[in-house]
Amino acid sequence: MEVSPTEICYQGSKYPHKLGASVLDTLLENGVEIPYSCRAGVCQSCVMRCDTGELPANCQTGLKDTLCSQGYFLACQCKPEEKLSVTLPNDLGMFGHATVVEKTLLSANICGLKLLSFLPLDYHAGQFINLRNAEGCIRSYSLASLPAQQEYLELHIRRHPDGEMSSWLFDEIQPGDLLDLQGPNGQCFYISDNPEQTLLLIGTGTGLAPLLGIVRDALYSGHTGPIYLYHGSGSLEGLYHQEILEQLAKRHENFSYQQCLSAGIGKQPVPLEGLLEKWPGRADEIAFERHIDLNNTQIYLCGAPAMVKAAQRRAFLAGAELALIHADPFLTRAD
Ligand SMILES: Cc1cc2nc3c(=O)[nH]c(=O)nc-3n(C[C@H](O)[C@H](O)[C@H](O)COP(=O)(O)OP(=O)(O)OC[C@H]3O[C@@H](n4cnc5c(N)ncnc54)[C@H](O)[C@@H]3O)c2cc1C
Ligand code: FES
The missing domain is CATH 2.40.30.10 (Translation factors)
Known part of the structure; x- marks a missing residue:
């Protein structure tokens, strides 16, 4: 990487900054501990404030307007081309x-x-x-x-x-x-503009949390179109909240819920009879096999980043409108 004459000033120290590196990269390389997690501009845990210097484009994407106007930015997405003086955010107002x-x-x-x-x-x-x-x-x-x-x-x-x-x-x-x-x-939530639209929700593991919220919101708002929820896990145990979801499906004709097992059914401690019918396979694969026409369908994808990425691509290639695909990959430091 080319060495540039720029630097990052933080807490009274100056750190040499290489062009193309992010503020987060530079601080971590110099042994400065600041909060971060996804390094992909999603989680907002690396928010900092710029006190002097010009912020490059795109490092404030997803932040509220009030934060942007005060100079807050995402350290993992900020690749400055000139000297910046930065601080961790003032807690007042943020937390x-x-x-x-x-x-x-x-x-x-x-x-x-x-x-x-x-x-x-x-x-x-x-x-x-x-x-x-x-x-x-x-x-x-x-x-x-x-x-x-x-x-x-x-x-x-x-x-x-x-x-x-x-x-x-x-x-x-x-x-x-x-x-x-x-x-x-985040932008992963129910949009009430078109109550007759089909909703297709696919999640793995705790990706169920936002999807359950969205289903609750849609049903509470009187959504009349069909709502399909596919919840996947590598183990039967990971398919939690079964009762709550089955109750919802009983109470609302337009809501259906399918459990999916991604890691070989033979490996699960359950009787073999009727297994494929009950737990047919990977959540995204089953959902897209069953829902071929994605026209006018709001699609929600949450949980394991690999599943979310593959499902986003598959939905788009199958003709889903980009604006109707909402995704929250649960990126961790390991990703
Ligand atoms: C938008 C969004 C929503 C989310 N919602 C949920 C949710 O509803 N429920 C939920 O359970 N999770 C959710 N997550 C994930 C959550 O934010 C955390 O990332 C997760 O809980 C792991 O955090 P941790 O501190 O326990 O693990 P960490 O300490 O961050 O470690 C996670 C993994 O990364 C490895 N690791 C740690 N440091 C490094 C490093 N420097 N380099 C490489 N690998 C490293 C660890 O060994 C571990 O395997 C969400 C994430 C995002 C981005
Ligand atoms: S947004 Fe920067 S670490 Fe997640």
Whole structure:
């Protein structure tokens, strides 16, 4: 990489900056610890503020207008061509507080958290919030709750064995504990313009959280078009919330729900009879085999980044309109 005369100034120190590198790259290479997770411009955990210098284009994509006008930007997406002076955001205005009101085990490595935000949060079911712990670690989690019906925020957390935030949320946090919270963020939510439209929702693992939120919102808003939800997992245990979803399908004729097993049925501890019918295979493959005409269909894709990427491509090639494909890949540091 070419060395440029630019530099990044942060907390009174100057760090040489290579053209083409992001502000996040430069700070990490120099041993400066700042929060980050996806490195792809999705999670917003790397937000910083520019005090002097010109921000390049595209490093504020997805941020609220009020933050953009104050010079906030995404450090992982910012590849400056001139000297920048940056700081971590002033907490006032960005992070609020919430208390944990309930914690439940949804499967062996997924827990449900209900949080009560100190200040009302104006959000759409399916959007995501960022949680921050006392160590300054920031991670994104999607909202399964429906603001019109639930006063708490409902999250589904999958425990990554060596994951900093998810292990802490899964193993340690308890009702009564406090958390910092920022949001809402993201564009993955129900749009009520066309109540007769078909909704096709495909998710893996805790990708169910935003999809459940979107289904709740659509049904609550009186959506009359068909709503198809495909939930996939590598194990039967990962197909949590079965009862809640089956109840919803019983109560609403236009909602149907299909569980899908992606990792060989033979490997599952269940009787073999009728298995293919009940758990037919990978969620995205089954969904696109069954739904060939994607015209005028809102498509929602959430969860494992590889599935989301493949499904986005497949939907587009099958004729879905780009503007009707909404995707939240659950990118982690490993991606
Ligand atoms: C928009 C969005 C919505 C999301 N919604 C949800 C949700 O509803 N539910 C949910 O469970 N998750 C969700 N996620 C994922 C979540 O934000 C976290 O990424 C996840 O919980 C892992 O965080 P962690 O701190 O536990 O793991 P991390 O500490 O970030 O580690 C994750 C993995 O990366 C590896 N790793 C850590 N550091 C590095 C490194 N420097 N280089 C390479 N690999 C590394 C670890 O070994 C581990 O395997 C969402 C993500 C996004 C972007
Ligand atoms: S948006 Fe920058 S690390 Fe996720």
